[in-house]
Amino acid sequence: MKIMVVGGGGREHAIIKKIKENKNVEKIYALPGNGGMADDAECVNIGAKDIDAIVSFALENKIDFAVVAPDDPLVLGAVDALNEKGIPAFGPKASAAAIEGSKVFSKNLMKKYSIPTAQYEVFEDARSALEYIESVKLPTVIKADGLALGKGVIIATTREEAKNAIISMMEDKVFGNSGSRVVIEEFLTGPEVSVLAFTDGKTLVPMVSSMDHKRAHDNDEGLNTGGMGTVAPNPCYTPAHAERAMKEIFIPTMNAMNAEGRTFKGCLYFGLMITPDGPKVIEYNCRFGDPETQVVLPLLESDLLEIMMAVADERLADVEVKFSDKHACCVIMASEGYPTSYEKGFEISVDDDFGAELFVAGAKLENGKLLTSGGRVLGVTAIGDTLYDAIQKSYENVDKVHFGNAFFRKDIGLRALKAER
Ligand code: AMP
Numbered sequence: 001m002k003i004m005v006v007g008g009g010g011r012e013h014a015i016i017k018k019i020k021e022n023k024n025v026e027k028i029y030a031l032p033g034n035g036g037m038a039d040d041a042e043c044v045n046i047g048a049k050d051i052d053a054i055v056s057f058a059l060e061n062k063i064d065f066a067v068v069a070p071d072d073p074l075v076l077g078a079v080d081a082l083n084e085k086g087i088p089a090f091g092p093k094a095s096a097a098a099i100e101g102s103k104v105f106s107k108n109l110m111k112k113y114s115i116p117t118a119q120y121e122v123f124e125d126a127r128s129a130l131e132y133i134e135s136v137k138l139p140t141v142i143k144a145d146g147l148a149l150g151k152g153v154i155i156a157t158t159r160e161e162a163k164n165a166i167i168s169m170m171e172d173k174v175f176g177n178s179g180s181r182v183v184i185e186e187f188l189t190g191p192e193v194s195v196l197a198f199t200d201g202k203t204l205v206p207m208v209s210s211m212d213h214k215r216a217h218d219n220d221e222g223l224n225t226g227g228m229g230t231v232a233p234n235p236c237y238t239p240a241h242a243e244r245a246m247k248e249i250f251i252p253t254m255n256a257m258n259a260e261g262r263t264f265k266g267c268l269y270f271g272l273m274i275t276p277d278g279p280k281v282i283e284y285n286c287r288f289g290d291p292e293t294q295v296v297l298p299l300l301e302s303d304l305l306e307i308m309m310a311v312a313d314e315r316l317a318d319v320e321v322k323f324s325d326k327h328a329c330c331v332i333m334a335s336e337g338y339p340t341s342y343e344k345g346f347e348i349s350v351d352d353d354f355g356a357e358l359f360v361a362g363a364k365l366e367n368g369k370l371l372t373s374g375g376r377v378l379g380v381t382a383i384g385d386t387l388y389d390a391i392q393k394s395y396e397n398v399d400k401v402h403f404g405n406a407f408f409r410k411d412i413g414l415r416a417l418k419a420e421r
């Protein structure tokens with residue numbers, strides 16, 4: 001079989017490595033991929049948002065199955081376009097990807113179907129949003145409606161900050177049209193848990209839970225990033241929480257999307273907060289998380305491609321989805337200065353005795369050398385019998401990867417270790 005994976009980061013590298021385990025796979029193309037995954041897939045210079053070129057490539061190369069991993073092409077209708085040409089694909093259609101593409105849509109969905117989430121109001125003009133801020137309880141959370149590269153959420157502790165956020169989103173349009181509507185919502189407290197789930201609209205199977213570390217620096221300080229590391233499973237998520245989330249959030253969300261005529265098929269990402277009142281939804285994503293995927297998929301014991309094909313064919317109930325009971329830790333190695341400005345072009349080298357999984361996100365091949373080309377450069381994932389072992393092993397192997405201006409958090413998994421005790 002010939003497989004095509006759309007996307008080019010560490011998440012896609014983890015997906016590709018797992019798909020490769022299937023014996024029927026002869027060839028995997030990554031569009032665009034990156035130089036660090038050249039051993040696992042043929043990288044094709046087509047951008048993940050170039051839907052026409054993606055479909056043409058799939059037709060010309062007789063692709064048997066496509067996986068669309070990032071949010072942008074999903075929201076833009078990549079799966080619709082592939083399916084129209086008869087190419088089966090894993091991922092939601094545009095109508096279902098709206099669950100991530102529009103926060104107004106997802107908040108209204110949760111309200112309509114009584115799915116637990118933060119109280120909120122939607123604003124379409126800056127003046128009424130600014131007026132509302134005068135009396136809102138602090139801290140308050142301001143979210144741009146549309147996609148904003150993970151930067152569209154501001155937690156404001158003062159009215160001044162809240163007003164500035166509204167002005168920059170709605171008037172200065174720092175996120176373009178994504179900020180033409182905003183959601184202002186109640187600030188929730190509690191540990192955060194990421195749960196990815198396979199669903200074909202009939203069946204929903206949650207994967208092992210995980211914990212992201214979004215801030216750039218140790219002790220959760222510094223700017224928000226795409227994620228600086230992850231562990232799985234997440235010790236804050238007990239079997240009782242999982243049972244409640246399944247009953248109050250996961251199944252109701254699948255049913256709500258069906259009822260709206262927007263059946264979700266693919267990986268549905270639940271960003272949960274375990275509040276004093278139980279699990280509530282902070283956000284939905286219409287895709288695998290990054291870097292959650294880099295700890296979740298290495299723990300998957302079943303055949304990923306088989307599961308993905310079953311999801312596309314709506315026969316998820318017939319396949320096995322089994323996870324190991326071990327632990328995984330992924331430490332992201334970034335370029336110093338990420339997420340703002342950083343230098344690139346440094347050579348990456350890996351010691352011969354490196355003994356973990358390497359998922360490359362921001363690197364390019366030039367004259368046979370692998371050079372850094374992004375903010376998040378790569379992730380080092382290790383598996384252990386305990387969380388402590390996984391963390392230790394991951395950091396041991398981080399020390400075996402070298403590149404100029406390398407930067408990583410030293411405390412990935414520490415919060416989870418404390419929660420375990
Ligand atoms: P999001 O991009 O929606 O994941 O939001 C980014 C981060 O902001 C989340 O991971 C939370 O840490 C935080 N956040 C979002 N919404 C809320 C909320 N209602 N209350 C508290 N924190 C929130």
Ligand code: GLY
Nearest residue numbers: 212227289290291
């Ligand atoms: N790590 C969070 C996300 O993928 O959105």
